[in-house]
Every structure is written in C-alpha cells, then in structure tokens.
Amino acid sequence: MMTQFSTLFRGMSRRDWFRGAGLFAAASSAGAAPHHTGAIRTVDDLDTPAMIIDLDILEKNIREMQEHCNREQIPLHVHIKTHKIPEIALMQLRQGATGICCQKLGEAEVMVAGGVRSDILVPYNIVGRQKLVRLARLCKRARMTVAVDSEVVAQGISQQLQQDGGSVRVLVELDTGGRRTGVQSPQAALELAQKISRMPKLDFRGVMTFPSRLEAKPFFDETIHLFKKAGLPLHEISGGGTGAESASKQIGCNVTRSGSYVFEGLKRINTTTNRPNPVTCATRMIMTVVSTPTADRVIIDGGQKTFQRNPERPYAMIEGHPEALINGMSVEHGHVDVSGSSHKFKVGERLAVIPQHQGVTINHHDEVYAVRKGMIEAVWPVAGRGRVR
Numbered sequence: 610m611m612t613q614f615s616t617l618f619r620g621m622s623r624r625d626w627f628r629g630a631g632l633f634a635a636a637s638s639a640g641a642a643p644h645h646t647g648a649i650r651t652v653d654d655l656d657t658p659a660m661i662i663d664l665d666i667l668e669k670n671i672r673e674m675q676e677h678c679n680r681e682q683i684p685l686h687v688h689i690k691t692h693k694i695p696e697i698a699l700m701q702l703r704q705g706a707t708g709i710c711c712q713k714l715g716e717a718e719v720m721v722a723g724g725v726r727s728d729i730l731v732p733y734n735i736v737g738r739q740k741l742v743r744l745a746r747l748c749k750r751a752r753m754t755v756a757v758d759s760e761v762v763a764q765g766i767s768q769q770l771q772q773d774g775g776s777v778r779v780l781v782e783l784d785t786g787g788r789r790t791g792v793q794s795p796q797a798a799l800e801l802a803q804k805i806s807r808m809p810k811l812d813f814r815g816v817m818t819f820p821s822r823l824e825a826k827p828f829f830d831e832t833i834h835l836f837k838k839a840g841l842p843l844h845e846i847s848g849g850g851t852g853a854e855s856a857s858k859q860i861g862c863n864v865t866r867s868g869s870y871v872f873e874g875l876k877r878i879n880t881t882t883n884r885p886n887p888v889t890c891a892t893r894m895i896m897t898v899v900s901t902p903t904a905d906r907v908i909i910d911g912g913q914k915t916f917q918r919n920p921e922r923p924y925a926m927i928e929g930h931p932e933a934l935i936n937g938m939s940v941e942h943g944h945v946d947v948s949g950s951s952h953k954f955k956v957g958e959r960l961a962v963i964p965q966h967q968g969v970t971i972n973h974h975d976e977v978y979a980v981r982k983g984m985i986e987a988v989w990p991v992a993g994r995g996r997v998r
C-alpha cells in the first residue's frame with residue numbers, strides 16, 4: 610500500500626520534505642514554482658547518494674541493547690550523537706532507556722524541540738557566554754545534567770544560573786584512562802565535587818567517565834571510598850560506550866551511556882576485529898556507479914562529502930561485493946578498487962554501501978529515509994546535523 614504523506618512527513622515542513630525527498634526540484638529563492646519529478650515510494654526511486662536506515666535492523670539493535678542492559682540490571686542512557694534524530698531517540702526511550710545524552714547543547718535543543726522529555730545529560734564542559742545563556746534557557750525546559758572537570762567551568766554555569774534563574778544537576782568527569790577530559794585522580798574529583806556542592810544553583814549528583822574499562826575499577830573504588838568518607842552522596846555513577854555496558858556495571862556504575870549500537874549493533878565497529886556487517890548495521894548509502902575508467906577502478910557518486918574518510922581503509926563496505934574495496938575518496942568521488950572482483954560493474958548500477966563510521970556519515974546529510982523491506986516508511990530530517998555548538 611502506498612505510504613501516506615502524513616506518515617512520511619513527520620516533523621518537517623511540507624516544502625522541506627518535498628525538497629528533501631526530491632519530489633519537487635527546490636524552488637528558487639525568488640519563489641519559482643517547483644517541478645514535479647515523480648513519486649518516491651521505494652529505495653529504487655531515490656536519487657543518489659541517499660542515506661537509508663533499515664527499520665528492522667534499527668529496531669532490533671534498540672531492542673537488543675535494552676534487553677542487554679536489563680539483564681545487566683543497569684539503566685541505559687542513550688547517546689544521541691550517533692543519529693541526531695529525535696524520532697530515533699523517542700524509539701529508544703519507548704524501549705526503556707531512562708535518559709538521553711547529547712554531546713553538544715545544540716543537540717539537546719533539537720531533542721527538546723523534537724519532543725524528548727527525559728533526563729538529558731550533556732557530558733561536555735560548557736564554556737563561553739553564548740553557551741551559558743543557552744544552557745540556562747534549556748534548564749527551564751528540561752531536566753538537564755552537565756559534566757564538568759574544572760572549577761572554572763562550574764563557576765561559569767553557577768553564575769549564569771544565578772543571573773537567569775533555574776538550576777542544573779552536575780557530574781564531575783573522571784579521566785579513568787580515556788585521556789580526553791576529566792579530573793586526573795579520585796582526590797581531585799572529591800575536591801571539585803566539594804566546591805560544586807557549595808556553588809549556588811548547582812546540584813552535585815555524582816561522577817561520570819568515558820569509556821568504561823575494567824582497568825578503571827581501582828579509580829572508581831577509591832573515588833567511591835573518598836566520597837563516602839567525606840559524606841558526599843554519589844547518586845549517579847555513569848559509564849559509557851557501546852560494548853562496555855557490562856564493564857560499566859562491573860566497575861560500579863549505576864547508569865551506562867551507549868550510542869553507536871543503534872546503527873552498528875551491540876559491538877563497536879572497528880576495522881580489524883568487527884567490520885561493518887549487513888546483519889547488524891542499520892544504515893546504507895545508496896550510490897550509483899558513474900564511471901568505469903579502467904578494468905580495476907570503478908567510481909561511485911560520492912566521496913568525502915557523502916561519507917567521511919577518517920577510519921582506516923576501506924572506508925566503507927559494498928553490500929554483496931566484499932572483494933570490491935572503497936580505498937580512495939575525492940571530495941565527491943568514491944574510488945573503488947575492483948581488481949579482486951569478478952563482477953562487471955556498469956555505469957548506472959546502484960550499490961548499497963555500509964559506511965564505516967555511520968555516526969559521522971549521518972552528519973553529512975539533511976535527511977535519511979527510514980525503510981522497511983525496500984519501502985520508504987518515513988523521511989527523517991537529521992535535526993541535529995551540524996549542531997556542533
């Protein structure tokens with residue numbers, strides 16, 4: 610049955626949707642009438658490159674991670690930086706997640722606007738006047754928690770809230786080996802927590818780390834011991850990372866944050882031990898072969914601006930053609946080494962490509978197509994795309 614427009618339309622203006630889906634060519638800013646270019650109902654109707662999400666796999670990943678956390682008896686806070694789409698966050702919450710985590714304030718704003726009403730953690734030092742004003746605004750609309758690793762960051766937040774009203778929950782970030790942000794010792798965590806507890810408008814709640822690793826247990830044990838001795842309650846002890854849920858539990862966390870699982874499955878993809886797998890990976894980039902210049906080289910219609918080039922090669926996997934390797938990327942061309950393939954690729958042929966880093970790839974796209982068995986069920990704007998502030 611043809612998909613109803615209202616179902617496809619979720620969360621977008623009608624004009625945006627038409628543009629995104631390619632149903633009409635974008636009208637010029639001068640207001641020229643749009644041109645009808647045909648209905649889009651199936652994956653085969655999409656112009657390329659187009660990012661699709663397989664709903665059966667997405668739903669399975671969401672269900673399986675929640676079941677895993679239920680078995681481990683650890684609440685799940687889903688990190689939405691992987692998908693940046695409120696509709697997917699709401700699916701995760703409906704499945705049983707007890708909160709969301711946003712890496713940037715802009716993502717949190719998008720989630721609140723998209724109807725997310727759960728607890729929101731921003732595990733990021735919020736620095737600078739504009740951001741502090743936005744945080745104060747968000748604190749009036751949602752139950753916000755932030756993580757800090759210095760007195761100066763905590764002070765900035767406290768001062769802004771004294772001026773603007775509202776309050777915020779605060780976690781101290783521990784660097785337990787991730788070597789990114791975070792205080793460097795349990796003693797430093799205690800001293801910072803004591804200062805935060807005295808700052809107006811800040812509600813000290815606990816500690817967090819990323820990623821959760823078993824090696825962090827002594828750091829956590831010592832932190833919990835010091836806080837207990839000082840009479841400072843640790844309501845929240847938060848760990849994170851897809852595949853690290855059991856480690857979170859074992860090192861003493863009472864909540865775990867996972868994000869990548871939604872697209873990758875319960876184990877993080879990496880280039881050596883867990884390569885992109887069509888069964889667990891929910892996204893595909895639908896691509897077209899635009900050139901076959903030599904016997905060993907095929908060019909597809911997207912490169913760095915469609916995917917991203919960070920991980921080791923191959924940068925993505927072509928479904929059904931594991932021996933064809935996407936080993937090079939110009940800005941708008943994907944270079945496929947087909948020397949090991951017996952398949953004769955043809956200009957115009959369409960390929961389904963699994964990006965190596967799906968969470969970064971989605972940030973390159975205005976919308977994604979939610980697909981079940983080849984039929985498009987919804988077009989989701991990537992509402993948090995580009996929200997890096």
Ligand SMILES: Cc1ncc(COP(=O)(O)O)c(C=O)c1O
Binds near residue numbers: 710818850
């Ligand atoms: C602070 C924090 N928590 C949780 C996560 C989720 O990790 P993953 O994507 O491996 O699930 C990340 C990912 O970068 C993170 O930075």
